[in-house]
Amino acid sequence: MVLKDRILDPPVFMAPMAGITRAEFRRFVSKFGASMVVSEMISVEGLIRKDRKSWQYVKVNKEIEALEVFQIFGSNEASFRNAARMLFDQGVQCIDINAGCPVPKVVRQGGGAALLKNPDKLFRIVEAVRSSVNIPVTVKLRLGWDDKSINILDIAKELENIGVDAIVLHARTAKQLYSGTAKWEWIKKVKTQVRIPVVGNGDVVSVTDALRMFKETECDGVMIGRGALGNPWLFQALAAHIKPCRWKEPKDDWNLFFTTVVEYVEELAKNCNHPGYIRRVLMWFSKGCPEASYLRGEIIKQNTVSGMMKKFEEWFDRYVISSGIPFLKAKKLVE
DSSP: EEEEEEOOSSSSSEEOOOOTOHHHHHHHHHTTOOOOEOOOOEEEEHHHHTTTTTTTTOOOOTTTEEEEEEEEEEEEEEHHHHHHHHHHTTTEEEEEEEEEEOHHHHHHTTTTGGGGHHHHHHHHHHHHHHOOOOOOOEEESSSBGGGGOHHHHHHHHHHHHHSSSSEESSOOOOOTOOOOOOOOOHHHHHHOOOSEEEEEEESSSSHHHHHHHHHHOOSSSSEEGGGGGGGGGHHHHHHHHHHHTTTTOOOOOOHHHHHHHHHHHHHHHHTTOOOOHHHHHHHHHTSSSTHHHHHHHHHTTOOOOHHHHHHHHHIIIIIITHHHHHHHHHHTTTT
């Protein structure tokens, strides 16, 4: 997939997730084959006020090979214009406009998915950002506000006319939140209506899901969110399928799992040392693993990273190695 003049190969991307896709996470995932990684959403108002909390999300990983995208949200055109320029001045390579977040506190401010109910405002916002920077600009969307107001086709065509470089479509309505089934057929409909790249998103939690999305929708790229939490090997397995000359399939080896987790937690402890976040990371990694509930019950009792890692190592030695369950199958990397 080509984004402006940037080749993204393999076209497998990490979705933005609030409280999750921090700089360390983006750097970590990029090592496994994701060619584009996206920050958690950042308030344009916070950026222009120079709010410390907002700016702490703007940590550019200059050393990674993946395209690092910074996603912004809000409802004021002037704020978007100024925030985009500020990010550009910080060396940001690509900006994504959030027009799909259904979280009430974002929607109440007129941002995120609320823009789907006011497309003209969305278009003005995109024009403001597009006119202020000469880097790629993308938009993250949903199908519409609800089933009775699906307006994605009209919105996608106008965004192309304005000069958006790509569209990322989570194939649910805002009202669905994350429930029900993503309607992939709309990704294909959008793809037939525009010439710019269309990235599909929603309900991809395995290699089979991703390959099926490519086939059924003819999308240019697949963006994976919750399905990749604790499972960066999903990107590697897909990269190996799409680009076998460069990427190798993950080894069916639980020791690979163990060393990866330990190294990542050590990096997190060194850079942020936030026990609550690291606890969540360990819980993500345990998903699909033998006796995962036992590990979760143990680490929830721990208040230090060292205590959590001790329980992790005990769990691994006692339950995982002896389970007989293949690593690749546990992580849905083979069916």
